[in-house]
Amino acid sequence: MIDKLEMFMVLAREQHFGHAAEECGVTQPTLSSALRQLEDHLGVVLVRRGSRYQGLTPEGERVLEWARHIVGSSRSMRDEMRAMRFGLTGQVQIAVIPTALSMVHELTTPFREKHPDVTFAVLSRTSIEIQALLDDLQIDVGITYLDNEPLGRVTSIPLYYERYHLVTSNFDHIGDRESITWREAAEFPLCLLTPDMQNRRIINQHLTEAGAKVSPTLESDSMIALFTHVHTGNWASIMPVKMVKEFSMHDRVKSIPIVEPDALHLVGMIAAKREPATPVVSALLKEAKGISELEPV
Structure with missing residues (x-):
């Protein structure tokens, strides 16, 4: 059966x-x-x-x-x-939204120190794809947004809040500005993630609410592609500040907080809500709680 x-x-x-x-x-x-x-x-x-x-x-x-x-x-x-006999073994499948890929090492590195017989497959996927992969039992956990669009029946562990900055390597154009509004950010030649990404839908929402027209001059499903275009000095982008910090880009780009509003969106780990959970999922959720930047409630 x-x-x-x-x-x-x-x-x-x-x-x-x-x-x-x-x-x-x-x-x-x-x-x-x-x-x-x-x-x-x-x-x-x-x-x-x-x-x-x-x-x-x-x-x-x-x-x-x-x-x-x-x-x-x-x-x-x-x-x-199997875990009772041999401990945690095999490959762990993790699907991650592109803007959170730079932080996955914070999870996988300490996890593998505890469980050296585990290997990882880290997949870059949209939030919708992550939910579908969980439903079809094709991944163990996902890392995605928790508070912007509906999730299915999942267990979730909040990890951090995503905050948005304008990122540019054209220092002369931006001057010594310490912040910029969403409406002003829309005036730059922007390169953004593709519309199927939830990050892009979030950015579209805030730009529209600020009365700005959403008209990027380049779209990609790769954050690396966006960074390389920003480095030319001919494009700017709107990115999570955590990702800019993780890539240690502050010496090559200027990252300016976007205000009015200072938007925050919650990113976390999700797993299919199943009792009992598999040993590997239980261990991953425990590790996620350990690396969370948020105070437990």
Whole structure:
């Protein structure tokens, strides 16, 4: 049953029989047979079929929720038994919004000192993708915004507040300004993250509320690309000050607080809300509490 539920979850994610079969490492007829056996066992039709995948039935949507719970619990039990015998081992999957990538070492370095048999895969993803990866059991934890857009059913640990600065390497153009308003920041030739990023939606919101037009001259899904363009002196950007500090860029760029308002948005770790949590997720949440810049409440 567990293996059939896992195949069903992959099909729901891939939305294509051939791609799902390849992902599962089976033939397409084997996948179809497993799905029909699952439907026969449950007494309902899970997938709308035609010449190709046409989506889940209402019953299929509900079974998908159960499948995530059952498969997640099965993996948690298996992981806990392995951890009891060998300690924490294997690869930890962490998905992170681009603006928080520079701080991940604060988590992974002390974690691996405690658990030397663990390795990491750190993925740069949008906040929406992070939630989907958690739902599909493809990552252990995510690092994302906690307070700007709705989250699913998750456990969260606040890490720090993201505060925004105008970043430029054209020192003459900015003079000795100690702060700048959002409306004034919009007058610079800005390079910003792409609109699918929540950071960009946050910036758009504050610029719009200040009565400014949002019209960047360059967009990228990479913070490195934004930094390199800022270094030319021909672009400026709006970035979290924590990221600028982490990259030790203060000798090469000027970072000026943006006020009116002095906006703050909360970034933290999220994990699927599941009891009991896997040993590795429990350990990651504990580590996150240890590195949090915020006072516990």
